Amino acid sequence: MTKNEFIEIHIDAETKQLAEQATIVLGYATLTEFFIYLIQNHAPQILHEHTHIQLSHAQFEQFIKACRTQYTVPDRLNRLLSF
Structure with a gap:
């Protein structure tokens, strides 16, 4: 008890x-x-x-685009995006 x-x-x-x-x-x-x-x-x-966090497909795509267009994307994040 x-x-x-x-x-x-x-x-x-x-x-x-x-x-x-x-x-x-x-x-x-x-x-x-x-x-x-x-x-x-x-x-x-x-x-x-x-x-x-739950994103719509469009929101996720915007997130990925923002990550790829930033000048200082960490290598670790880039590796995650390539999957």
Whole structure:
């Protein structure tokens, strides 16, 4: 069994009331359960969005063109572009 960690947050009354209402609507018994739900269901997507880049084909082609037309393209990058 893993040891639970403790997080303390301070929020204004309006935000707390909003969270309490959402907790009830979603059927959670406590704010803690609601916050865990939010973290488990939204944090992975947030992390993915900040660690992955997805380009369209046209954007990728523009990137390659910019890399090839720069005067100081590192050899390492040039080798990657030749694949």
